[in-house]
Amino acid sequence: MASIYDVAKLANVSTATVSAVINGQDKVESKTRRRVLAAIKKLHYQPNFYASNLAKSKMRLLGLIVSDILNPFFGEIAQSIRQEAQARGYEISLADTQFSRKELVSAVKRMVGMRVAGLAIMTTEMDSQVLEILRASRVPAVFEDVGTVDETISNIRIDYEGGIYKVVKYLVDLGHKRILFVRTYPENTTKDDLPLLSINLRTTAFQRVAKQFKQAGIEPQIVSYSGRGPKAGQEAIHKALDHCKGFTAAIAIADPVALGVLRGLHQRGIRVPEEVSLVGFDNSYLCEFLCPPLTSVDIPRRGLGKMVVDCLAGNVESKEPGRELKLETNLVLRESATRPKGFRILRREKLT
Template sequence: MVTIKDIAKELNLSYSTVSLALNASPMVSKTTMRRVKEAAREMGYKPNAMARALVLKRSGIIGIIVPDITNPFFSSVAFGAEQAAHKRGYNLLICNTEWNDELESHHLTLIVEKKIDGLLIASVNKKNHLLEGIIKQDLPLVFISSAYPSARCNFVGIDAEPGGYLVGKHLTDLGHREIAFVGGKFNSFSVQRRYAGFIKALADQKIAFNKEYTLSGEFSIESGYENGIKLLKKFPKVTATMAADDLIAVGMLKAMLERGIRVPQDFSIVGFDDIFIASLPGIELTTVFQEKKLMGELAMNILLDELNSGGDSKREKKSIVLSPRLVIRNTTAPPHSE
């Protein structure tokens, strides 16, 4: 079995230099790191996770908290994070909260007890007192998609407000005036930002938004379906809607089609996230694209860079804000004229 000593001897480097390079430490130059990793690969070196944990006093495990791993947005984020972790010799522990505050608290407690090396948070109840405690522990931490408002933390995601604005402008440019907003949970910071951008776009076009056209629910196809039916019954004048995510939009599309409402000829629908089902034949949803997998990769690399710098709490935090992009497909058109 090839060891770090073997690589050090082959490259005429010290044991500590090779060890630091294999752990992507910023204390080693990029040139040396590349030499070490190439040699390790050619020599068939396999890191001993248990030995590394003992030497570095680390578990080699990074946690990620997601509210719904079955939602393609969050599974794509987790996939990107896992790939980035494996490339750097770490494992990912996925904690699925199912949008349940009690289960979320259970996972946060578990994370502290298991002494993981760092934490990614794709969504969490910002009022959870356990979260504030974790932040104070100086555990390397990155928020994904939804920033934490009361602390200076690492963040990766899009600015959701311009994304909402793109949707509002697209629908008003098509000529829609009676437009609804169907959200998931409105205590979600990212949903609040999407909603704010949507409302601003309407205001810029001098269109007064009827607040009764705001519906809330869950981030699911079922919830979108139920709200689609409610919208048709209560607000027949509405000709278009922005859904807070693609699952809600697909549920609304199903409700419309079952009741003989043609999309987009009679009713326009726009989603958010551009998950894989959005582009499928028969759906072809107009939506806002997010770099989901890239978010996970970037977040993991930020976290591991901080971890390998010694987890210095005074280290400058990073915020990477990606640009949203409107993807126009077949669920939006000018309003139908009688």
């Protein structure tokens, strides 16, 4: 990890000059300032905001970055990781990105500057700068889906395809043929934006699984809409009802999206599950309180939290190398799916 002395040496200045540039003091000449900033960028140097504390004792602080703390899935992940971390004697510093790659990079820089012992990045988005910063700083890190394993970086892959397979098989066994996949993605991005890896993984999983059930007569459809969870789900299902071929079941890419789908179907006078069966993904705590209670794919939060902290603590305390792990998913059955009523095509005209 680069130090202030490395920056000073590369820029051919004193450490006091480097400190003055970092702290925004205007006593440094423009030419010298540019040289120092260039050295900082080249070395990926991060100011040590907690140097005085570190001089006294080793920091037992883990950083945690999520995409959206208001999303129940990310909130529940944060709670699980915090509980596991505290059991191992660590505290958590939390940040969220609002699905912005720019905010992700900034959050990583702040965490590295805080000298966290390790960093958990549980985000949908990714940016190549993140890996550059982590490798330069040698801060142990663990990702959900979007990471590349090396000496200090671990990656936990969620078994999306296994979860989607269980959903589709369940719906096919009930008698459904026309199955809609409701995909949403953050505003100011496109549905094909590669950094939104977990969204693409869930979508690709549905497409692959649908092909496996082709002989069973499956007619898969995908509807996409840009926006935040429930609202985007609501608008997506309106779009599907107006433009997609009649369907008897819908799979939402995430539970907040399913909440919006449920609302949209209700607005159009379509009953769940009597006329359209609905399944969510993530199995957030909200599922059992919806009407009807939502069948959903479960990503085990406790298991994920334990994997994250075990990876970080193993690297921090025992210098264990990064590793690739897989987290299995399960289907939790509730009351939002049933047999299609006479296999009817349920396309309806838009209400006025």
